[in-house]
Each structure stands twice: as C-alpha cells, then as structure tokens.
Amino acid sequence: AQSVSQHNHHVILSEAASLELGCNYSYGGTVNLFWYVQYPGQHLQLLLKYFSGDPLVKGIKGFEAEFIKSKFSFNLRKPSVQWSDTAEYFCAVNPSGGYNKLIFGAGTRLAVHP
Amino acid sequence: GAGVSQSPRYKVAKRGQDVALRCDPISGHVSLFWYQQALGQGPEFLTYFQNEAQLDKSGLPSDRFFAERPEGSVSTLKIQRTQQEDSAVYLCASSLTGQGLYGYTFGSGTRLTVV
Numbered sequence: 001a002q003s004v005s006q007h008n009h010h011v012i013l014s015e016a017a018s019l020e021l022g023c024n025y026s027y028g029g030t031v032n033l034f035w036y037v038q039y040p041g042q043h044l045q046l047l048l049k050y051f052s053g054d055p056l057v058k059g060i061k062g063f064e065a066e067f068i069k070s071k072f073s074f075n076l077r078k079p080s081v082q083w084s085d086t087a088e089y090f091c092a093v094n095p096s097g098g099y100n101k102l103i104f105g106a107g108t109r110l111a112v113h114p
Numbered sequence: 115g116a117g118v119s120q121s122p123r124y125k126v127a128k129r130g131q132d133v134a135l136r137c138d139p140i141s142g143h144v145s146l147f148w149y150q151q152a153l154g155q156g157p158e159f160l161t162y163f164q165n166e167a168q169l170d171k172s173g174l175p176s177d178r179f180f181a182e183r184p185e186g187s188v189s190t191l192k193i194q195r196t197q198q199e200d201s202a203v204y205l206c207a208s209s210l211t212g213q214g215l216y217g218y219t220f221g222s223g224t225r226l227t228v229v
Contacts, residue, residue: 004156036220043117044157044205044220090156100145100209101170102218104156 002027004093006105013081013112021076021108023091033074034092034102035065044090050074061085086112116140118221120206126227127196135191135224139208143219146189148181149205151223157205163189196228 007022025031035047048059055067065076074091088109092102119138127133139146145164149157150173159173165186174181178197183189193200203223 043222044207046218092156100162101147101159101173102157104149104158106154106156 002093002095002103004091004103004105006089006091006108008108009106011108011110013110015083015112015114016080017112019076019078019081019085019110021089021091021110023074023076023105024072025074025091025093025103026072027093027095029095032094033065033067034094035059035063035074035076036090036092036104037087038090038107039087047076047089081110081112083112083114086110118206118208118219120204120221120224122224123222124225124227126229129198129228130195131228132192132194133196133226135193135204135226137189137191137206137208137221139187139189139206140210140219141187143208143210144186145209145211146183147207147209147218148189148191149207150175151203151205153202160191160204193226196226198228201226201228 003026005024033050036044037047038044047063048057050057050067058064063078067074088107090107091105094102121136147162148160150160151157161181162170163183166183178194180192203225205223206221207218209218
C-alpha cells in the first residue's frame with residue numbers, strides 16, 4: 001500500500017540550529033511531493049511542492065526540500081530555525097495520474113526554543 | 115470569502131447520534147476535498163468533488179459516512195450513528211482548478227468528539 005513515513009515525531013531545537021526533517025514514501029511510479037505546515041491554532045498551509053524539474057525546491061520562509069528519486073525521499077531543510085518555526089510539519093504525496101488526493105505522513109512536531 | 119470556512123469548529127456528539135459538518139469553499143473553487151485527521155496522525159483522504167460531482171469516495175470509512183455538494187459550492191459531510199472511532203478533526207480543502215494540486219487551501223477543521 002502507498003504510504004508516507006516521517007522519521008521523527010518530535011524535534012526540539014534551539015534558535016539558529018539547522019533543521020532537517022525526513023520523509024520517505026513507498027510508491028514506484030511518478031509522484032508529486034509536498035510539505036505542509038500547521039502553526040499552532042492555524043490551518044494547514046502549503047510550504048513547498050515538487051512536480052518536476054530541479055529536485056531542489058525552495059519554499060516560503062527559507063525552507064527547501066530535496067527530492068532524491070533513488071531513495072524515495074523528500075527531506076525538508078532550513079539552515080537556521082527561528083522560534084516562529086514552531087509548528088507541525090506534514091509531508092504528503094500524490095501519485096501522479098491518480099486521484100487528486102494527497103497521502104500524508106503522520107507529521108513531525110517541531111519546537112524551537114529561544 | 116477569503117478562505118475555506120468550516121462549521122461548527124467543535125462538535126460533541128453522543129454515540130449513535132447523527133452529525134452534519136459544513137464546508138464553505140473559496141468562491142469559484144472547482145475542487146473540494148474532505149480529510150479525516152485522527153489524534154497524532156496526518157490527514158487521511160475521505161472524498162473528492164469536482165463541482166457537484168463526487169468523483170472519488172474511496173476514503174469514506176463506512177456507509178455511515180456520506181458527503182454531498184449539490185450546487186457545486188457548499189459541501190456537507192454527514193456521519194450517521196456516530197461511533198467513538200469517528201472522533202477526529204475533519205478537514206475540508208478547496209482548489210481553483212480541476213487539478214486540485216495547484217493551490218489546495220485548507221479550512222481550520224471541525225473537531226468531532228463522540229462520547
């Protein structure tokens with residue numbers, strides 16, 4: 001069955017530390033990939049997406065993600081986190097050509113301490 | 115409106131009660147999705163509408179779940195004879211085009227608690 005795995009459920013960092021959140025998916029065909037963020041008390045928002053082309057994707061607020069097809073991975077990175085990055089982060093996959101639905105990972109809760 | 119609006123924000127239902135959850139998508143958005151998010155989990159797809167047509171309902175967990183979008187705008191997710199395992203946040207999302215991936219906007223969700 002198609003699935004999305006996020007390796008860390010909880011991550012705690014100090015401000016200015018670097019961030020990398022892992023995401024792996026199980027699907028053999030072409031996929032579209034997403035990272036969503038949910039700030040406390042707010043709705044899910046799109047952080048970045050990959051459809052094709054350059055596997056290094058830049059999103060909002062200094063986030064980027066790299067698609068590595070051979071590893072079925074789409075890890076999220078940020079060189080220097082801020083307290084305002086405290087949120088829950090969800091990786092999601094859409095098997096291209098299939099339904100328009102997204103398959104989400106279980107999420108990673110990030111806490112950034114000043 | 116400026117965003118996707120869901121009501122109510124919170125709903126407590128007694129086991130066996132029927133509930134109806136409403137989603138007002140962004141005006142003019144063609145695609146509408148419902149997701150279920152259990153505690154500690156990511157959202158799981160329930161159903162998808164393109165205008166008034168329900169094109170995919172493969173994620174509805176049982177025949178107690180029913181969704182409609184009769185005029186291609188507002189959608190209602192109905193759950194009959196609620197069970198404790200139905201407790202979750204129900205998320206609605208809409209998109210301008212038929213290709214729902216180009217700009218999914220989520221609502222804040224309805225948190226359903228079945229007691």
